Amino acid sequence: MGEKGYEGTERHSNSLEHAGADASRYAIENPGLPPHRPRLADEDPKAAKRAERQVSIMFLISIVGTVLFFIGYFGVGQIGNNEAFSTIFLQNLLLGLGTALAMLGIGIGIVHWAKTLMPDHETVEERHEIRTEADRVAATGMITDIIDESQIKRRPLLRNTLIGAILLAPLPFIAVFRDLDNTDNFADNAAENFGPERLRHTMWAEGVRLVRDPTGSPIKASDVTLGSAMHVIPEGLNEVEHGKLNEKAKAVVLVMRLDPSKVQISPGREDWNVDGIFAYSKVCTHVGCPIALYEQHTHHLLCPCHQSTFDLAQECKPIFGPASHALPQLPISVDDEGFLVAQSDFHEPVGPVYWERG
Known part of the structure; x- marks a missing residue:
């Protein structure tokens, strides 16, 4: 509670601080960005090359997973033909393991790529007015920056293994959908087999x-x-x-x-x-x-x-x-x-x- 002074004005206890008394004293200065800590791959070309090989290995694992899926799917035999339990177990193992490796290989490879090779500098952008032409130029610049920062042009091993993994990974799902029909003339009856009929x-x-x-x-x-x-x-x-x-x-x-x-x-x-x-x-x-x-x-x-x-x-x-x-x-x-x-x-x-x- 404030106290009345001799002249009728209110005075405050020194134990309390009041907002607005001197706002400038309590303003928080912008601390800025923390100092950038370079990664090993940023300073050592050998480390960068090693990281590139590791990412490529993950993409190759994805490709191997897709191959395992097809080996189990087409090579081991069809589950519906009264196969022995051991055969069914082996086929399910290859199908599950192959699908897991195909998906995890791509996912882990891309994450490792981003963490070790793509630039990780913190940036601050000022807000600006939205203009159609400016937005177009900015979007084009962003795409160019993404391509440059991903280093996909400079690292053909990464590019080629990634393309191979991406092209092969959806094939197991296509094969599963294709097997919704068991007839030999699936291509001729695709519309019927994928429809409600x-x-x-x-x-x-x-x-x-x-x-x-x-x-x-x-x-x-x-x-x-x-x-x-x-x-x-x-x-x-x-x-x-x-x-x-x-x-x-x-x-x-x-x-x-x-x-x-x-x-x-x-x-x-x-x-x-x-x-x-x-x-x-x-x-x-x-x-x-x-x-x-x-x-x-x-x-x-x-x-x-x-x-x-x-x-x-x-x-x-x-x-x-x-x-x-x-x-x-x-x-x-x-x-x-x-x-x-x-x-x-x-x-x-x-x-x-x-x-x-x-």
Whole structure:
């Protein structure tokens, strides 16, 4: 608290400082940039050459990783052909190791390049007015400076190994996308295989029996009790050799039974179930993860990847999570022997909802 002086003016205690009394005393001077500490590669040409070789080695490791990927992908054999476990293990090892080396080699190489060879001087630029022509000149100058500072013109070994690594690194991903189709005439059917039609057709067809996964035993309607859930595949899938995993990934379904009076059935789907036995695709419509959990009391199906929840009582409509589309329903009936069979294939593509599906 201030005190009143003899002349009625307020005076302040010496223990307090008041803003505005003498602002110049408290101004902080610009400390400037810290002194630049040159790196070893800045002063020693041998160290710079050694750093260049190290970066090039990382790019070469990336190239080797890409080669390992293709050795595992094309040389070891296809996973879907009932290979021995040791062969599958070796192939997965080469695929994972090759992809990791391809990506890490480029990443670590570029970081090491920037830390050891590119200029690291601190600079300060004054703000200036924005002018179109000036901006164009400045942008051109910046690009020129970047090219000069990267020393990519003066170091052809770096340039060539980087170009090779960048050109080869995307090839594993192209190969993976290409293998979405297992037909020999992939090039002729590329538009169909990358479109929604690729996921529209599965092994389900009229009269195909529903069998347990993985035993392959057929299912009678009387085997499905109220509140139960079964993982089901089409009969004959276990005999498929080429593309078995791809076919299973598309065709696997969940079969559940609940009180038909608790289900909202859309017009036209009245005969798609058998006394409350429903079959729905097990593939989540978000990113294609397998639906793994059925809650009997709530009639909910849960996806473990991103917690999308589907309500079986509402024809597997999504009620929570990122999925935006209901699980496709497989129309089923019973044959003369009482076994569950499909009436047809799915009436819509299974799996993630792409923009082409509307």
